[in-house]
Amino acid sequence: MNSKLDHQKPRLVFFQWDHQPNANAASYLLLHMQQQVKCLATHFDVVVINRDCDYAEICDRYEPDLTLFESGYRSHGSRRIKITNTNTHMAVPKLGLHNADAWCDRRAGFLSDMEQWGIETYFAIATMAPEYMPAVRENLFVWPNFIDPEIYRDYGQQKVIPVTLTGQAYGLYPWRQTVFPMIRDRYPCLVSPQHAYESKLAAQLLSGEAYARALNASFVVPTCGTMGGEVVRKHFEIPGSKACLVTERTAAVEAAGFVDMENCVFVDGRNVVERLDYLFAHPHETSRITAAGYSLIHSRHTLSHRPQIYQWFLLNKGLQFGEKIIQSGPFGDLSKVRRISKQESVHIVGKASDRVLLKQGDLLLQQGRVEEAKQCYLSCLDYVSYLPEAKFRLAICALQEGDTDRAYDLLVDLVKVTIVEYGALDPDPVEWAYFLLALICRGQFERARRLQDFYPSLSHGEFRRAQLVIAQLARSADGVVPKRHGRDRKSIHQLPDRTDAEWLAWFADTLERCRQPDLANVLRHAALGERVGEKLTLPQFEPDAGWRLRVYSGIDGLMIKLRLNGLRPSVPPLPEFRYLWNVARGLVPHSQKAPLRRIRMALSKLSVSGGN
Known part of the structure; x- marks a missing residue:
């Protein structure tokens, strides 16, 4: 065990992605990661962990004063590491580092990581991050970009x-x-x-x-x-x-x-x-x-001008009840204030082009001008082709127009980015809620009902509303109303402020547009506090894909029954999310890529169109 008596600086364990040199990646990306470590080393004795690890074992070995977790990076060849047992060593403060663009489509994965690791305070390298993640802006500070003066300096070159x-x-x-x-x-x-x-x-x-x-x-x-x-x-x-x-x-x-x-x-x-x-x-x-x-x-x-993480460490050590930490600006220092003072961190209120278009589209959508709203959201994708807020709103527009297949495909893609491409343990709660609602709009109620508990720790206001819909329809089909407890997960999405009754009425209208009049009628009665006496006959599976879904659900149920949760993937048992492929990946060591590819080819025969 390393003694802490042989150094003066506080010890920081930095759980950084595996940013090893990659023949297909820009070398300056690796340099950026190295410079971040060099910056932290101006105030900390830094230990970098860039491999899969056990948090408890690392803390026992290095006895850190602070731990920092990199998350939300948009790979470019780097590998996201796996960290287990983060619910130990509670006396060691933990920070998250959103090392990505403010608009990155890995933000939902970042928020999932933070929830899984028990982290409630975050730093971001993007000055605009608070505007793109308003749900966590109170606990989000900026550790902005910088230069290494040993590299970027005056070399005395002639200006040629x-x-x-x-x-x-x-x-x-x-x-x-x-x-x-x-x-x-x-x-x-x-x-x-x-x-x-x-x-x-x-x-x-x-x-x-x-x-x-x-x-x-x-x-x-x-x-x-x-x-x-x-x-x-x-x-x-x-x-x-x-x-x-x-x-x-x-x-x-x-x-x-x-x-x-x-x-x-x-x-x-x-x-x-x-x-x-x-x-x-x-x-x-x-x-x-x-x-x-x-x-x-x-x-x-x-x-040497980026002490914000060190400042937080010092301030947090002496933080008293009724106090909080704020930042004077994206390039400013952190300080401690009384909560009663109502002082907040100073964030940039810019005019990001995509945010402007999203607000315009939202206003048009509230006015029922769906086609014009769609144009605003599509214009956002001209800037960032993968922008999740724009894709999510386009899915809402598709539901409003009765185009359930388009809505479903958009929502599947959003969820896949987080749980398949990024590898988070659960999706954005709002995206998951509307994925279930899209299933209902397609007439696939039974599938939605089976999947609603797939992520048992996921909780959010919009998700509860999706469960309310399922519960109301399940009552009409002699179903059981599910219960869910837990703290709300943060989402990257912001939705109109509606009461439950207003929201149910809105979704009933949406069901009507999606050619589900019987289901819409049930919800309209529910919004009025009434019950429907007639029992509904709800479809269970699509005829052309029923056997596949039964295979997937059967395998998932068997893994639960055999208590193989460690091998059970965090993706829903549906071909759209490459469930069998992820099961195989969990069974094969990371190094055995060739066998894994052969398994993937074999399993692809069970996939439906668009499943990859």
């Missing part, structure tokens, strides 16, 4: 590159889509290829010192913070390498200390040429702005 264009410029980056072509067509530029993170060519991109030297040799370098108005690493890397930052004006960028024509240059599609012409015509002015930007970064945005 007028403009360097680096970074991707697809739909997520509307500013770059507008500005980059205008610059490229007018000025000599060094243009970096736009390889995706997972591309085999991504490893060829400049990174580390080579990238910093290219920036240092550049006169001006433009970048932006995506449609979300985020502060990305490039905002710090460019001026930190003593190049003139040309960027979009956003609330987050201004919160970082950037001021137009003082330490950066704000441009848009209307004035970019005019402003760059000015910079090239006035090199001394540009040098002044560049020097001021360099000073800003090296005085406020290096890894």
Whole structure:
């Protein structure tokens, strides 16, 4: 056992994903992960655990003062580690780290991880994360991006590159889509290829010192913070390498200390040429702005200027009853205040393009203008093709239009991202609730009733309403009303504020549109507090898939009966979620990939169309 007497810093055990070098991944991603550890090491004695492990055993071995769990990462070749026995060593404070974009579709997986690991306080690298996860914003702090000054510095390179264009410029980056072509067509530029993170060519991109030297040799370098108005690493890397930052004006960028024509240059599609012409015509002015930007970064945005996790550790140690911890801003310090003071953390209230469109679509949907609402939600997907909030709302629109197959497919995809692709133990509770409701709208009530208890610890207001629907219909079919207890799980989705009666009336109308008039009638009576005397005959299985569902349900039931819960996958026993494939994966060691592939091919014969 390691003694804690041989070090002065508090010990932090960092449960980090397995970010090992990958031939198909961009090398700068691995560098980012290494720099995060280096930043933590400025205040902590850091022990990195990046393998499957037993939390109790790790705590016994290293005796940490604090543990930090990375979660919610969108792989790019890295492996999410498995951690067991996290309900031990309760005296050791635990923090979650959302190491991903604010809009990432792994947010539901992050919230599931936090619930499973018993973590109630989180840090995020994205300044806009509180706006994208409002359900946890009170306990969510920002540990923002930074630079390593040993890499991003002034190398004394001669300014031989007028403009360097680096970074991707697809739909997520509307500013770059507008500005980059205008610059490229007018000025000599060094243009970096736009390889995706997972591309085999991504490893060829400049990174580390080579990238910093290219920036240092550049006169001006433009970048932006995506449609979300985020502060990305490039905002710090460019001026930190003593190049003139040309960027979009956003609330987050201004919160970082950037001021137009003082330490950066704000441009848009209307004035970019005019402003760059000015910079090239006035090199001394540009040098002044560049020097001021360099000073800003090296005085406020290096890894030594990110003490927020350490501050939380110190404040939490002395936290008294009636006190809480708040943050003065996304780049600010943490402090302790009385709860009675009503002071809250200061979060950025930006104008993220997808959030604006979602709000517009929600207003249109409430007014019954479904087609117009759909266009708003589809426009969100032009920015982020996998945005879960937009996909979820499109599923609601599909139900409103009676297109049950479309709604079902969208909801299946959402749940699959969390429990299959990410590997969380349970899905977002709202997505799961509406998946069950979509089954009912398709006339598959019995399937919904069987699945409602598949995640016994899952609880949420919308999920309880889905159970209420099932209970009301089950009463009419001599069913049993289920009971559920537990604390509500957090969701990434926000829904209109309705009473239960209003919601039941809304869903009854939805059932009517989905050609389920008998079920709609039951709910309308329920909303009025009435009972329906006539017993309903509810369909049990789709005729063309009944045998498959019986096989899947039978295997799942057998595993429960044999108490093989450790091998039982966390995906529903349906072909859409590759249930048999996940059963096989649990039986085969991780290293035996070839046999696993053969099993997968064999099981694919049992899958229905779209099941993979």
